[in-house]
Amino acid sequence: xxxxxxxxxxxxxxxxxxxxxxxxxxxxxxxxxxxxxxxxxxxxxxxxxxxxxxxxxxxxxxxxxxxxxxxxxxxxxxxxxxxxxxxxxxxxxxxxxxxxxxxxxxxxxxxxx
Amino acid sequence: xxxxxxxxxxxxxxxxxxxxxxxxxxxxxxxxxxxxxxxxxxxxxxxxxxxxxxxxxxxxxxxxxxxxxxxxxxxxxxxxxxxxxxxxxxxxxxxxxxxxxxxxxxxxxxxx
Numbered sequence: 001x002x003x004x005x006x007x008x009x010x011x012x013x014x015x016x017x018x019x020x021x022x023x024x025x026x027x028x029x030x031x032x033x034x035x036x037x038x039x040x041x042x043x044x045x046x047x048x049x050x051x052x053x054x055x056x057x058x059x060x061x062x063x064x065x066x067x068x069x070x071x072x073x074x075x076x077x078x079x080x081x082x083x084x085x086x087x088x089x090x091x092x093x094x095x096x097x098x099x100x101x102x103x104x105x106x107x108x109x110x111x112x113x
Numbered sequence: 114x115x116x117x118x119x120x121x122x123x124x125x126x127x128x129x130x131x132x133x134x135x136x137x138x139x140x141x142x143x144x145x146x147x148x149x150x151x152x153x154x155x156x157x158x159x160x161x162x163x164x165x166x167x168x169x170x171x172x173x174x175x176x177x178x179x180x181x182x183x184x185x186x187x188x189x190x191x192x193x194x195x196x197x198x199x200x201x202x203x204x205x206x207x208x209x210x211x212x213x214x215x216x217x218x219x220x221x222x223x224x225x
Binding site for chain 2: 001004006032034036041042043044045046049089091093095096098099100101102103104105106
């Protein structure tokens with residue numbers, strides 16, 4: 001089955017700086033890669049996703065890149081703000097429901113004022 | 114519009130007991146999936162139901178079962194509870210199979 005590795009487990013950046021979180025996946029059949037943000041006491045919230053026919057996608061301060069050959073994808077957050085502090089999860093799926101989403105272990109992003 | 118609603122929010126059970134967790138999807142969403150999230154880990158896939166049929170099952174024992182009702186709401190049942198079943202149980206609904214999931218806030222289950 002799919003295996004998703006996520007790094008780093010904790011990331012501390014100064015407010016206004018950029019943050020990058022990286023994930024690798026094992027199953028070459030995976031074609032859908034979402035990123036979720038989870039705040040304390042809440043369920044994960046989808047912030048951006050990318051499909052395997054696209055190399056990069058951007059939404060305001062958030063961007064995701066995908067390298068299918070290397071089987072890795074990354075989340076980039078620019079101009080970080082205090083409200084960006086949360087746990088971020090990457091995930092991968094082959095698009096069907098049989099195996100659901102396979103999540104990484106999460107990155108705790110801390111924005112230092 | 115209401116998001117995904119789960120009940121109860123918190124639950125304490127004793128080892129060996131049975132528990133039922135409930136989920137109401139976003140209106141119009143026909144797919145409901147269940148995930149288990151142990152503290153400090155990412156969510157782990159348990160089940161997916163689409164149009165009232167089981168479409169996927171993760172690597173969980175047969176003590177875990179689920180169903181989806183005609184109104185697309187869903188229940189997750191866990192029998193013979195173990196201490197290791199203590200976790201946050203998340204329900205997600207979507208239009209399609211996996212893309213565009215919206216998660217509920219979860220049910221925190223503690224087994225003592």
